[in-house]
Amino acid sequence: MAKLFEKSVKGLLIDITGVLYDSGHNNAIKGSINAVKLLSERNIPHKFVTNESQVNRDGLVAKLRRAGFDLNPDQILCPVMVCRQYVLSKGLRPHVLVHNDVKCEFEDLQSTEANCVIIGDAHKFFTYDAMNDAFRALMKMKEPLILSMGKGKYYEDCGKLTIDLGAFTAALEYAADAKTVIIGKPSKEYFNMALESLGLKADEVIMVGDDINADIAGAQSNGIRAVLVRSGKYRAERDENHVSIKPNHIVNNLEEIVNMVIKHLDS
Amino acid sequence: MAKLFEKSVKGLLIDITGVLYDSGHNNAIKGSINAVKLLSERNIPHKFVTNESQVNRDGLVAKLRRAGFDLNPDQILCPVMVCRQYVLSKGLRPHVLVHNDVKCEFEDLQSTEANCVIIGDAHKFFTYDAMNDAFRALMKMKEPLILSMGKGKYYEDCGKLTIDLGAFTAALEYAADAKTVIIGKPSKEYFNMALESLGLKADEVIMVGDDINADIAGAQSNGIRAVLVRSGKYRAERDENHVSIKPNHIVNNLEEIVNMVIKHLDS
Numbered sequence: 001m002a003k004l005f006e007k008s009v010k011g012l013l014i015d016i017t018g019v020l021y022d023s024g025h026n027n028a029i030k031g032s033i034n035a036v037k038l039l040s041e042r043n044i045p046h047k048f049v050t051n052e053s054q055v056n057r058d059g060l061v062a063k064l065r066r067a068g069f070d071l072n073p074d075q076i077l078c079p080v081m082v083c084r085q086y087v088l089s090k091g092l093r094p095h096v097l098v099h100n101d102v103k104c105e106f107e108d109l110q111s112t113e114a115n116c117v118i119i120g121d122a123h124k125f126f127t128y129d130a131m132n133d134a135f136r137a138l139m140k141m142k143e144p145l146i147l148s149m150g151k152g153k154y155y156e157d158c159g160k161l162t163i164d165l166g167a168f169t170a171a172l173e174y175a176a177d178a179k180t181v182i183i184g185k186p187s188k189e190y191f192n193m194a195l196e197s198l199g200l201k202a203d204e205v206i207m208v209g210d211d212i213n214a215d216i217a218g219a220q221s222n223g224i225r226a227v228l229v230r231s232g233k234y235r236a237e238r239d240e241n242h243v244s245i246k247p248n249h250i251v252n253n254l255e256e257i258v259n260m261v262i263k264h265l266d267s
Numbered sequence: 268m269a270k271l272f273e274k275s276v277k278g279l280l281i282d283i284t285g286v287l288y289d290s291g292h293n294n295a296i297k298g299s300i301n302a303v304k305l306l307s308e309r310n311i312p313h314k315f316v317t318n319e320s321q322v323n324r325d326g327l328v329a330k331l332r333r334a335g336f337d338l339n340p341d342q343i344l345c346p347v348m349v350c351r352q353y354v355l356s357k358g359l360r361p362h363v364l365v366h367n368d369v370k371c372e373f374e375d376l377q378s379t380e381a382n383c384v385i386i387g388d389a390h391k392f393f394t395y396d397a398m399n400d401a402f403r404a405l406m407k408m409k410e411p412l413i414l415s416m417g418k419g420k421y422y423e424d425c426g427k428l429t430i431d432l433g434a435f436t437a438a439l440e441y442a443a444d445a446k447t448v449i450i451g452k453p454s455k456e457y458f459n460m461a462l463e464s465l466g467l468k469a470d471e472v473i474m475v476g477d478d479i480n481a482d483i484a485g486a487q488s489n490g491i492r493a494v495l496v497r498s499g500k501y502r503a504e505r506d507e508n509h510v511s512i513k514p515n516h517i518v519n520n521l522e523e524i525v526n527m528v529i530k531h532l533d534s
Binding site (some may be wrong): 127132135136139153163166174176 | 390391392393394395398399402403406420421427428429430431433434435437438439440441442443444
């Protein structure tokens, strides 16, 4: 524990699903509402960094407010907005395979003669026809390109393991021999954007998450200390003694690490 | 060409879709009805070896008869029957993700506490829910195992490129970290079964197909000479000068190679 604060900590990056609330039921996780309140009251720099792509940023804020969190859109980095920025900055023409609720984010972009396919967690909109449409769009490209909002294998939805968008991305990669750019954790670019929006350097920040791969390994490989929470998709038998991934610390919930950081800053 | 018959040819293995008829429309390809008739009249050993898994063997025979072919079930090796034999021989308990028309082939098998997932070309039955059901079945297994009836990337269906079962297999492999056994071309076991049913050795046989990977490379890597037909999914620009796969010969259609074999046998 002493080691975690060996170098001073100035801010936090915090995952949302499984750290603030449970997926599906959308109930706040014990202590997390208070933890977010403490961060604001103490003016501790923090951003929420999520791979959630079933909703856009406004939808996410609405969801969090319903769960009891007092949050603003500019506190959140989510792949839907970053993907949109990426497409605009590169002048790409996307074919879009996303949840109906986030289609609006891409509707104004040119999509004729598409030169990339954007994949989000379309959930029930991952239909056979939608997969074929995306596949055919890729097959028409000279260099088939997928922009995938994360590449998760699965997540827990209303208590049930559910196949994540990474699997559908893998399917299209295989069928069309496509190349994939990941927009989200654990990509370097995504963590860099988060640090930039915080105005801090990698070694001044702690990432807090429930995903041993995207959050913990992802942050560490970008020079950011990473703390695992025992909530969300965390599983003791798999995560506490992982063969290769070692969190810098493990806490029961977000409130615990926030209190530790406050104590560290006060000392 | 002389090289093709340098060693004597005693029999043929013949792909069905794209060689006998076109997928989707199910029209016989020019000359193929006559070619099949010639093989029977001349008593030349031959078997039809397909990766078609949208129908079972009886369904396939019915389809071929409607297209004008005079064929019997025992002339055909198809992955649905081989998969059933594989499951029975290993005492496996399958969860089944296949086209509704072939479900009947597996209905009598024990499926509680499944220890493998069978994937066929389910076509429109590759729904989000069906993918999740198969994924959850895999996640309950100690060693997640997929039996995939081929692992094609795509095929032409009514003139449209259509995503093949290999992509959905890749999705489930990725999500559940599963191992896959391929039941169909280009697997060694499948070609061996075909040779056994012909009663001939690899170097006595020619494989005729339209798929540069499953048919041509598959046969050759099992010591079988391979002839590509310019029908079905054949594409001149891709297949005629393939960087690594070189058919032993290329013909316009099945009738052409059958006439060549007859001439060879008569000489």
